[in-house]
Amino acid sequence: MDILLQQIINGLTTGSVYAIVALGYTMVYGVIQLINFAHGEVVMIGAMVAFSVIMAVVGMGLPLPPVVIVLGGVLAAIPVCMAIGYLLERVAYRPLRHAPRLAPLITAIGMSIVLQHLALLIWGRDPRAFPQIMENTSHAIGGAAISSVQIAIILLSVAMMAGLTWFVYRTKFGIAIRATAEDVRVAALMGVDANRVIAVTFVIAAALGAVAGVMVGTYYGIAHYTMGFILGLKAFSAAVLGGIGNLAGAMLGGILLGLVEALGAGYIGEFTDLCQWPVARDLLAERCMADGHVVLFGSNYQDVFAFLVLILVLVFRPSGLLGERVSERA
């Protein structure tokens, strides 16, 4: 029981990180119906900038509480990522807004390669270790352990989700964003500056990415110039799972993906141990005797399991869990 609870806590934490990154994908997609392929790199740069700032502050030896230092890292990473988000929009997306749909995908891939290698130049090839300054106390709940960092990540992502929802649904600018998402031309006729709205959307997505980057960095204690790709891929899957373009969907998709991964890694091995099935056990008697187990699919199939869930969901709900039914021509 405590193992299951622990897996759920693990999944929730990872899922919260996915969710924040997924929000970035979904925001951009909602407005221009394009995938910001370079979003993962923005997250990576967020982690790297925070790493540099935290290292510098720790190096100075100021008597600051750890939380303040980490916050300093976040505050430094956000503007840098916002600038990159803006740059991405101007270079890779705006000039191609009327181009065929796949063209911006390629420019985004190009930008992603450029950003990754710029990061390599600045931060080097070594994996960078985040200094372990946060007192990572663990709290016991029901036989499982949850660390302060995990609690912080889960709470922060919920807070960010709530803030973003408030922004999109309750502020004037949020209305402009939704209008643009609905129909760029009509929004423009209503006096919305579409270019500005789209640019701001990219910038907000990038700011979320920066926070996610710092979360990942402090949680795993590591940052590397190639880390953005996998994270981006997972988050993108999460966004699609929840229904891309839908804020709540991104959150749901992220958490769900995190849980599926954790439970998949934790339990598929148990269920596919051939030695517990009568016929297979007889066929493999010798190996079952020697090893005690012949596991068909172990934790190595974690990602397969996650992708299969994604595919299954999409087969039955082609627009994701919370996605609107797209018209036949979308």
Next chain:
Amino acid sequence: MNFSVKALSLSVAAALLMMGCGKNEEAPKPAATAPVAPAATVVKIGHVGPLTGGIAHLGKDNENGARLAAEEANAAGIRIGGAPVTFEVIGEDDQGDPKVGNTVAQKLVDAKVVGVVGHLNSGVSIPASAIYNQAGIPMISGSSTNPALTEQGFAGVFRVVGRDDQQGPAVANYLVATYQPKTVAVIDDATAYGEGLANEVEKTLKAAGVTVLPREKGTDKTADWKAILTKIKGKQPDAVFYGGMDATGGPLLKQARELKLAAVFSFGDGACTDKMAELAGAAAEGLICSQAGIPVQAAGKSFTDAYKAKFGIDPILYAPFTYDSTKLLIAAMQKADSADPAKYLPALKAIDFTGASGTIRFDEKGDRKDAEMTIFTLKDAKITPLAIIKGGKSLTLDEYAALVAPPAAK
């Protein structure tokens, strides 16, 4: 008609051109055997490793080792065939990808290198070795530990690092002898290196009567090990072995301690670096890990100092091995008094050389004879040798020093 005549004459001309090319091709052939000219000759040695991608830092480390060796040889003013020679290291990037590895291998062959140091990954070394073998160019890998590399029957393929099936048993036996674990969890990163080493460890553990839990696997990019570790925790193993690199091993160890997994953690050479202390923090203290070869502390003081002086950083992992590989090639050329691969290959096979990683002799397959293995622990954020395993015996650092002292004095 008119046109067709034109076309015909063109095609004849093109055909002649082709023949011409074919003839020209014969000319550079003899040059393939590097000439021993009286003037200062440049002898090219290739180095290959991944210089981009996830383990690019290790690739660069390897290349630095090779460059340092060549530079020292140049400073020493080595003469081959009576003429002064300069060694030039041609560094290539194989991106850790076998396909790119084959292309750059061919590029080195075209560049007429007389020997190759590399590649880093076994998965890249194995296919590339076929190309060097065909071109008659010896290659020495300083870090490919997969047994298959030297099992192909290629005459010019060597390695100065111990094989997985030497290292795996060494670390597993140490674990069994020191901690008497009843249950061990084995994890790997699903790469040729990690899985290969983990398999050898598992084999040895089972032979010693230890219960081994079903294998768990991440990837060489996994940052989140919590799900796997939680599952393992439920089985309460006494020890854990991870076959993989430091970039993934560090987070693994850190997260294990966060989950209050109390087992002894052990790693192979890929995660036997000081970087582990940086990546896992206090959790890294007391880990057990193995390296193929003797510890740099035991032999390579001059190497470590020279490396640091030149590159401004400490060697990370395999640099002593690529440094030695390069020195071996040069020593064999000196001995044979020729930079012609065909001529110095016998000298390389028969070499007896003491370098930064200890004494190197090759067996008939091209593996390092009697390769020493060292077991380390991490103490005060530095990996510290615990025992050197030589010929099945476990020696302390001092005992080893006493053992090798006479030949070293000579």
Next chain:
Amino acid sequence: MNRKTIGFILVALALLALPLVLTQVGTAWVRIANLAILFVFLSLGLNIVVGMAGLLDLGYIAFYAVGAYVWALLASPHFGLHLPFWVILPVGALCACVAGAVLGAPTLRLRGDYLAIVTLGFGEIVRIFMNNLSAPFNITNGPKGITRIDGFSVGGLDFRATDTFLGIDFTGPAKYYYVLLLLLLGVIIVNLRLQKSRIGRAWVAIREDEVAAKAAGINTRNVKLLAFAMGASFGGIAGGMFAAMQGFVSPESFILHESIMVLAMVVLGGMGNVWGVIAGALLLSFVPEFLRYTVEPVQKALFGHLLVEPEVLRMLIFGAALVLTMRFRPAGLWPEARHQKEMGEMKEADA
């Protein structure tokens, strides 16, 4: 004979002479040319799915992997099988074709980005299986890959060794070049015929407007499945040749990055247009290699020392080139004349 014929003969001769010329520069270039041809192969296969039928596929490399592993398993000491190429290549194509249909069937209802992520997932699933099917039962030999794969050979002629014919040395890579060229010719002809055929027009109709296509009496389900299966079988053949050429396959060669590269080739060259796709594939295969050879000397000449490491600069230039090309030729370098716009409808943003 007219000018066109002469042009063809000249191109043909140039292509025939190419490996011999490249050998002079370095055999590495012949290998690069061979890999480039394989990528042309892949791009043409993907062009059927993405360019013609408008189905965004991000997992295309999986079919290449299937082809490569079929060759590796049927012609290597791994299982002790050594079947001839005329058995393996068709089997490889067939397996890839079936895999294509398996992918296609559940994804028929999906559009655009949803389809993209499912195909991406499919590609990853195939790779993960290949990487892990070494335990508990060893099928693919896992991450270690399969070594000592038989090369291509026809009636005792080994395509790995160097042979001398008419006083000219033909190295292994050069011989493979001719085989690949021959196969490529076949693929190009099939593609050109497809483009003009009934099926080809049905694909374009689906790409432009699936509802209208359905209304016009096209069996969209079968036609879409056919696109997946056909594109996949080209990938399968290319994979088989890759295994034969390299003598070694491992799952590392079939990562997502490769799918993205092939897609970039198709889009950059000009989706839907066979010649554009070929140009895109050649360009993206050769440019990084060309940079590999030039970046270091150029920097040394300009600054006297290395300012930025060549590998890094190479990738930076490559990334920037992708951005700039699409910026100035958004429909690709050589777009399809008939349809400048492609899959899905174009979002007509503001007027």
